[in-house]
Amino acid sequence: METSKVKQLNTNLIKAILKTMPGKTKADIADATGLSQATCNTILNELVSIGEVLELEREAFGGGRPAKRFMYNGDYGMVICLYISNDGKKPVLTYAVANLLGILKEERTIQKKSVDYSTIEELIGELVSKYKNVKSAAIGIPGVVIQRAIIDICDIESLVNCPMAEKLQDKFGIKASLENDMNLTSLGYYQQHSYAKDTSIVVINFLNDICPGSGIIINGKIISGYTNFAGEISYLPFGYNASSLKERKEIIDCVVKTICSISALINPETIMVTGGLITEDMIDEIRSGCINTIPERHMPNIIYQHNIHDYYIKGLTAMAFESLPDYLTIENLNNTKELLWLLT
Known part of the structure; x- marks a missing residue:
């Protein structure tokens, strides 16, 4: 494997650790990832320089040896979570903006007379302008979605056959993913519990x-x-x-x-x-x-369950994170560590 790809895997490992275990020292991170302290030091310095990782005050986490501690900066990026619902009356748009640690920054529901692709594009555009560091958008659809990109069968007829993901990516330069509403709700429910x-x-x-x-x-x-x-x-x-x-x-x-x-x-x-x-x-x-x-x-x-909104948003957030190029969870952390061990 190319050196650059190994370095990217190392970087993703360190970010995954810091997202779940803030306030760790270089020694802690080296122990958790299996990387050398020298490698961790180089990558942490780079991440601190671009603002993706924050260096904490030495006393921020209490007593003990005054080593530098680090935490992931969730506000380094944002994801947009948007879903369209239709209860047989007027369509409703519900959206949330979350940072890269899943912390919600904004949430709102808007009732519309009608919804088509331009309605979605306009709203995404407003949010991309407001939050300059949007990394991805995840959209829930009341219908069948093909390859998380194209709307097939849909309760909102104006969206049928719309290649929404491709159009949004071309327009805003961010990763866009679509998924069925109930798939996302079930995913959110599964993860929440x-x-x-x-x-x-x-x-x-x-x-x-x-x-x-x-x-x-x-x-x-x-x-x-x-x-x-x-x-x-x-x-x-x-x-x-x-x-x-x-x-x-x-x-x-x-x-x-x-x-x-x-x-x-x-x-x-x-x-x-x-x-x-x-x-x-x-x-x-x-x-x-x-x-x-x-x-x-x-x-x-x-x-x-009367209200599924929280599960729906959690499922959307999970899909938005999954679409990011540096996506790595603690669940597959060990597999990545084993791969790096084989390559080095």
Whole structure:
């Protein structure tokens, strides 16, 4: 491997350590990464010089030996998290701006008469102008997204077939990624609750006057399927017009059949139920209906969540970070350290 690539891996290792363990000395960082103190010293000096890492006062972390300590500067960059929702009335844009440590700097919801690509571009443009160091934008779509770039099926017709990611990247020079709304919500839920890596969870969403959808996480990864169609539960052949469910009995019946189908196919640990058609007092009936079909020992935990906003934003933030060229988490830190050991 080229020397420059090895150095980049070393740099990413050090940044990953500092993002999760602020206030470490060069010796601490060398021990955590397996790099020499000389290598850490060179990289830290470079990161401090550009402002991506901050050198703390020697006494900032209490007593002990007065060695220099460092922390990652989250405000070195920002990511934009934006999602479009449509409850059968007017479309709504919700956005948040987070720094590179995931700390939210701004959050807002805007109701629009209509939404098309120009609406999204205008809002992204305003935020890029306001925050000069935007690194990426992650956008949630109520529909099918192909390769995190092109909108296929969508509840908002004006966005169908829009190559939004490419257009935004060309316009603003930042990485842009798109993903299905329920996929992002399920990812955010999974990460928020710190599930074990081999856990499977599903989020199902039943909204008023809109086809239901779901997001599937298996082993910590979004399951999109061969053509990104996985999770489109409105196409299950239950004999309902899923976008016009009204009566309580048929809503519960449809949810029960959906949960039973998902349980038989992937046997998830947890299924979270949400959406305007669902109320918390339905959950016991839904659970009882499922037990009539699925043996109780194989039943998932069925939970109700009224507001999924925080999970959605967390999923968007995770996708925005993942799109960055220096993305590295502590989870794959050991793999990177092993690779560097083999190369040196």
